[in-house]
Structure formats: C-alpha cells, structure tokens
Amino acid sequence: MIEVISSDRCIRCDICERICPAFVFDRDESGLPVIARQDDCQTCFLCEIYCPTDALYVAEQAHQPIGITETEVDQRGLFGVYARSLGWSRGRAGGAQNDPTRHIRVAQV
Amino acid sequence: MEADVLVVGGGPAAAWAALSAAEAGARVVLADKGYHGTSGATAPSNTGTWCVPPGEGRTASVEQRFKRTAGLADRRWMLRCADRAYENLQKLVEWGYPFPTEEDGSLYIANLRGPDYMRFIRQRVQKAGVTILDHHPVLELLGADNEIAGAAGLVRRTGSSFRVTARAVVLATGGCAFFERILGGTGLTGDGYLFAAEAGAALSGMEFTGKYTLAPHGSSLNKGLPFRWATFYREDGEVLRDSNGEPVTNGIGGGERQVAKALLSGPVFARLDHAEPAMQDWLQRGQPNCFQPYERMGINPFNDLFRVELKYEGTVRGTGGIRIVSSDCATGVPGLYVAGDAASRENVTGGVSGGGAINASWAIASGWWAGHGAAQHARRRQGRHFKQLQALGTTGLNGTAEREVDLSEAAQVVHDEIAPLEKSYWRSGDTLEASRVQLEKLWAGLNAAPSSKGIARLRSREVAAVTATARWTVAAALLRTESRGVHRRKDFPEERAAETSRIIVSGLDQVTAVREQLALDAMQEA
Numbered sequence: 001m002i003e004v005i006s007s008d009r010c011i012r013c014d015i016c017e018r019i020c021p022a023f024v025f026d027r028d029e030s031g032l033p034v035i036a037r038q039d040d041c042q043t044c045f046l047c048e049i050y051c052p053t054d055a056l057y058v059a060e061q062a063h064q065p066i067g068i069t070e071t072e073v074d075q076r077g078l079f080g081v082y083a084r085s086l087g088w089s090r091g092r093a094g095g096a097q098n099d100p101t102r103h104i105r106v107a108q109v
Numbered sequence: 110m111e112a113d114v115l116v117v118g119g120g121p122a123a124a125w126a127a128l129s130a131a132e133a134g135a136r137v138v139l140a141d142k143g144y145h146g147t148s149g150a151t152a153p154s155n156t157g158t159w160c161v162p163p164g165e166g167r168t169a170s171v172e173q174r175f176k177r178t179a180g181l182a183d184r185r186w187m188l189r190c191a192d193r194a195y196e197n198l199q200k201l202v203e204w205g206y207p208f209p210t211e212e213d214g215s216l217y218i219a220n221l222r223g224p225d226y227m228r229f230i231r232q233r234v235q236k237a238g239v240t241i242l243d244h245h246p247v248l249e250l251l252g253a254d255n256e257i258a259g260a261a262g263l264v265r266r267t268g269s270s271f272r273v274t275a276r277a278v279v280l281a282t283g284g285c286a287f288f289e290r291i292l293g294g295t296g297l298t299g300d301g302y303l304f305a306a307e308a309g310a311a312l313s314g315m316e317f318t319g320k321y322t323l324a325p326h327g328s329s330l331n332k333g334l335p336f337r338w339a340t341f342y343r344e345d346g347e348v349l350r351d352s353n354g355e356p357v358t359n360g361i362g363g364g365e366r367q368v369a370k371a372l373l374s375g376p377v378f379a380r381l382d383h384a385e386p387a388m389q390d391w392l393q394r395g396q397p398n399c400f401q402p403y404e405r406m407g408i409n410p411f412n413d414l415f416r417v418e419l420k421y422e423g424t425v426r427g428t429g430g431i432r433i434v435s436s437d438c439a440t441g442v443p444g445l446y447v448a449g450d451a452a453s454r455e456n457v458t459g460g461v462s463g464g465g466a467i468n469a470s471w472a473i474a475s476g477w478w479a480g481h482g483a484a485q486h487a488r489r490r491q492g493r494h495f496k497q498l499q500a501l502g503t504t505g506l507n508g509t510a511e512r513e514v515d516l517s518e519a520a521q522v523v524h525d526e527i528a529p530l531e532k533s534y535w536r537s538g539d540t541l542e543a544s545r546v547q548l549e550k551l552w553a554g555l556n557a558a559p560s561s562k563g564i565a566r567l568r569s570r571e572v573a574a575v576t577a578t579a580r581w582t583v584a585a586a587l588l589r590t591e592s593r594g595v596h597r598r599k600d601f602p603e604e605r606a607a608e609t610s611r612i613i614v615s616g617l618d619q620v621t622a623v624r625e626q627l628a629l630d631a632m633q634e635a
Contacts, residue, residue: 021143021152022295023244023265042295043329044153045401049224060402062290062329081404085397086224096225097207101395102217105157107388108337
C-alpha cells in the first residue's frame with residue numbers, strides 16, 4: 001500500500017489526491033499530500049504513474065504497511081519504477097504502442 | 110442536477126455507456142465512486158479483448174468458445190458481443206488510441222493497456238460533453254411512479270449529499286470482490302446489485318463465483334498470465350507433483366486446481382522457470398504491473414522461488430450479476446439498464462470465467478447497448494416531470510434500532526464466509542448452509558443498526574451490498590446440486606444434464622433462488 005510521499009520531490013499539485021480511485025489522500029495547509037486513509041489503498045500503483053515528479057511510493061504488500069523509508073526507496077532506485085517500465089513520464093501516458101503482449105498471447109496457448 | 114441518462118460507475122462499461130448515450134443525443138451525467146480513469150478492475154490491468162474480425166471465422170470462433178461455456182451461454186449474444194466490441198475497438202483506432210503495430214504494419218487491437226485505455230477513454234467521455242462527477246459514490250436509486258428517476262449519493266470530499274434526477278439510469282458499478290484485496294477491487298462492493306434488487310430487479314449466475322487467480326503472496330496482483338510459465342514448489346524447494354507424479358506447472362491451466370489443493374496443507378511457492386529469455390523480456394515489458402511486487406521485493410521470479418496465494422475474485426472474474434431481460438441490457442425495471450461486470454455475463458461466457466478477454470469485450474459491447482437503451486428510454490419519457498421522488502435505499506440507510514454494528518468486523522465476517530478456498534473453491538451443502546445462517550444473522554444486524562450519517566453512509570452501504578451479494582451467492586450455490594463451470598460441489602462432483610439451466614435469485618430480506626427454465630415453463634402454462 002501507499003507508504004512514502006517525498007516532500008522534496010513533491011511539487012504540491014493536487015493530482016494524486018484527485019486521481020486516487022480509493023480517495024486515500026488529503027492535503028495539509030502547505031499543499032503536501034498526506035496519507036489519510038491508508039487502509040483503503042488498493043495497491044494499484046496508479047498514483048505513482050500519474051505523479052509528475054515520481055514523489056510517491058506504493059509498497060507491494062496489500063494488507064499492511066511494511067515501514068519502508070524514503071531513503072531506502074531512493075537508494076534502491078524505486079521511485080518511478082512502474083512509470084519507467086510502462087513508458088509513462090512526468091505523469092504523462094506513453095509507451096502503449098510498444099507493448100509486446102501480443103507475443104505472449106500467441107505463446108500462451 | 111438533471112440528466113436524461115445517469116451512468117453509475119467509472120470503468121470501461123460506464124465509459125462506453127456514457128459515450129453511447131451521448132451519441133444518441135442524451136444529456137449524460139457519469140457518477141463514479143472513485144476517479145473515472147483509475148477506478149475499477151481494468152485501469153490497473155493489461156487486458157486482452159475478445160477480438161474477432163467480421164467474416165466466416167467469427168461464427169467458428171463463437172462455436173469454439175461456446176463449447177467452453179458449460180452449456181449456459183447464448184450464441185446470438187456471443188455473436189453480437191464479438192461484433193459490437195470489434196466495431197468499438199475500431200473507434201479507438203479512429204480516435205488515435207496508441208495500439209502497437211504488428212510486424213506486417215497492421216495494428217494489434219486485441220489488447221488494451223489498462224492505465225492508458227482508461228485515461229484515454231476519460232478524455233473521449235469529456236469530449237462527448239458528459240458531465241463527470243468523480244468521488245461521488247451513489248448510495249441509492251430514486252424512483253417515481255414505478256420507474257427509475259435518478260439516484261442519490263454523497264460527495265466524498267465533504268460527506269454532503271447529492272442527487273441526480275434522470276429519466277434512465279445505467280448501472281455500471283462493476284462486480285463484487287467481497288473485500289478481497291485484488292487489483293482495482295477496493296470499490297468493487299456489488300453496490301449496483303443492491304440498488305437493482307431494491308428496485309425489484311433479479312440477479313443470475315451468482316453461483317458461478319468460485320473464481321480465484323494466483324498472485325505473489327500478500328500482494329494485490331491477481332494476474333495469472335506470468336504463471337502460465339511457472340512451476341510450483343513447497344517451501345523446501347521440493348517440486349509439487351500431481352497424482353501422476355508429474356510436476357505441477359501452468360497456474361492458469363491444469364496447475365490451478367493442484368495448487369489450490371496444495372494450499373490447503375501448507376504454503377506454496379512458484380518460479381517462472383518455463384519462460385525462455387525472449388518470453389522473460391516480453392513478460393517484463395508487456396505485463397509490468399505483474400512485476401511490481403518482484404521489483405519491490407528485490408527478487409527475480411525467473412530464478413528465485415517466491416510464495417504465492419490464490420486470490421478470490423467473486424463476480425469480478427466470476428460471471429454472476431444483474432439479470433438482463435432484453436437486447437438493450439434492460440433489467441425489467443422501467444428505466445434501469447445494466448452493463449459490464451454489474452450484469453450477469455452468462456450470455457457470453459456461461460458458467461465459466463470471462464476473465465480477461467471476454468469480460469473486456471463484454472464491457473465495451475454491453476456498455477454501448479445499455480447507453481443506447483437508456484437514451485431511447487429517456488427520449489420516450491421526454492417532457493415528463495416526476496412529482497414525488499422516492500428514495501429506494503434500504504439496509505444501511507434507514508435503520509431505526511439503536512444497536513450499532515462494527516462495520517470492519519462485519520466486512521471480515523462476510524469475507525470469511527465467502528473468500529476462503531474451502532468455502533468457494535470447493536463448496537458443499539454443509540458449509541453453504543453454515544454460511545447461510547451466519548449471513549442471515551449479519552443481515553439482520555445490519556438492518557437493525559442505526560442509520561449512518563455523512564461520509565459513514567458509504568461504508569454502511571458497501572457492507573450491506575457485499576452481505577446481500579454473499580447471501581445471493583450462497584442461495585444460488587445451494588440450489589445448484591451439481592458441479593458446472595466455476596461452481597464446484599464436493600458433495601455433487603458431476604455435471605448433471607437436468608441442471609442445464611440458469612439460476613435466478615432475488616429479494617432482500619427474503620432471498621429466493623429459482624431455476625430459470627422452471628420459471629419460464631410456469632409462465633408459459635399460466
């Protein structure tokens with residue numbers, strides 16, 4: 001579930017708060033998102049790819065937080081990892097035209 | 110707020126319904142519990158479509174698929190679903206959706222990448238002039254003169270109420286994930302089933318809900334495709350073997366049942382060791398969502414063993430839902446239409462899962478038909494003014510007693526009566542009856558609880574909807590005394606020709622299940 005919001009990376013836009021399908025975020029007085037309803041997070045990773053500055057990190061465990069820190073996410077190069085593999089960049093969609101899934105579907109039969 | 114057509118939901122079926130109704134000239138409002146573009150099971154996924162070009166091959170494709178539907182699909186619906194989905198995929202091409210290109214230069218349109226697809230279609234919905242209400246969960250339908258006249262709900266930001274009066278409503282609220290933590294499943298609480306039942310509609314196919322998919326343990330990633338190339342192991346690295354002594358492989362084929370069995374007696378591990386280097390590359394680039402857990406855990410699933418589980422998927426990948434009574438996806442309640450996973454998908458997938466391809470095409474096609482049907486209905490009702498609007502919501506909204514119900518506890522109870530393998534992968538008369546008793550008790554408690562206020566109304570209604578859905582599921586599963594499709598009874602392991610009929614369930618405080626064939630025969634005699 002959602003665990004890290006990097007206040008250094010965050011530019012205080014309202015995108016994550018607006019696009020989260022489970023309505024997990026609020027914002028504080030400074031405009032920084034806060035994880036207000038963490039247990040509602042559905043671990044879909046979509047806030048990460050909509051974020052224009054790769055400031056969010058969703059851990060892989062869906063039932064409870066694992067307590068990962070911003071430093072560890074940063075050191076392991078995990079900020080923006082899903083966006084990069086999709087071909088999304090700075091919150092903008094991209095890369096669908098390069099999806100090789102058709103090869104998988106042919107081979108799966 | 111006023112509209113001709115109100116679409117409730119925010120996944121692909123809702124989008125196609127809104128586009129279709131707008132094309133037919135209706136003023137459309139789309140009210141989504143989440144954000145239209147990220148909510149639902151499609152947005153975080155990468156989904157194939159059932160994509161069959163016109164021509165002679167199409168009939169053959171329907172015949173081939175029909176053989177796998179446990180005898181309960183309808184060839185006419187399958188054919189028209191293939192046709193409508195194909196037409197609308199061509200619309201995506203026209204609109205410029207970035208499909209990949211085949212080696213021969215043609216576009217490959219049989220696959221849609223969820224985040225891109227849903228973001229793209231939101232823009233089309235906006236362009237069509239549809240008013241989108243994000244984070245506006247509907248809580249109940251409104252009726253007038255025995256017709257549907259709109260819906261009421263709450264604004265998540267404030268907890269205040271909103272109301273949309275409309276001459277027709279399309280329910281595209283998705284399936285029910287029974288609070289299982291699957292990808293895109295948080296909002297999938299069967300809300301539309303409850304709304305429809307409160308308005309007098311029936312459901313069908315609710316016993317075809319014994320559907321599970323493999324996932325890395327503890328994750329949300331119920332996506333089976335990479336497990337096509339898996340071998341399964343015990344924790345000590347000992348390979349799992351079937352009764353013939355063969356290693357258990359292919360977790361989306363024959364291996365699934367073996368893994369399910371093995372999970373009853375201890376943890377099961379997997380490794381994607383049948384994927385050749387080229388396949389490894391395609392999987393990683395083509396299914397990047399599936400690899401998020403591995404990336405984040407720091408493991409290589411092609412080399413390392415990792416623990417797996419089977420995630421319960423209810424009617425998201427199961428096939429039950431609101432019963433459709435006509436070609437335009439009407440429900441039998443005047444002004445109420447249904448699309449996508451909110452509807453029963455038996456017409457196109459019978460008693461087996463339509464997971465992935467079929468369901469994606471069904472969402473496109475049924476959304477399109479329901480949007481059109483609703484727009485036509487609204488046109489016939491033009492100029493009509495509803496004098497007295499009646500709120501149709503019941504459980505969770507109008508309780509009178511003082512006895513509080515702990516909703517988290519209630520959610521846990523209903524999940525635990527449905528989701529475990531020993532409850533829904535293998536059913537039996539005894540466990541179903543025990544569940545029925547538990548769920549009746551829970552339902553009575555929810556009915557008696559004091560009505561919630563403000564934002565808390567959402568959770569009350571979600572728990573009520575999931576509990577109602579569980580009760581319909583159990584009633585249908587009890588009546589079907591055979592094994593067929595994704596309904597497996599330990600006490601009735603064989604398929605029985607005499608039970609080749611759908612099962613219709615209905616009712617709130619009093620749930621009834623009847624065989625469709627018997628009901629039709631009785632109607633004919635009368």
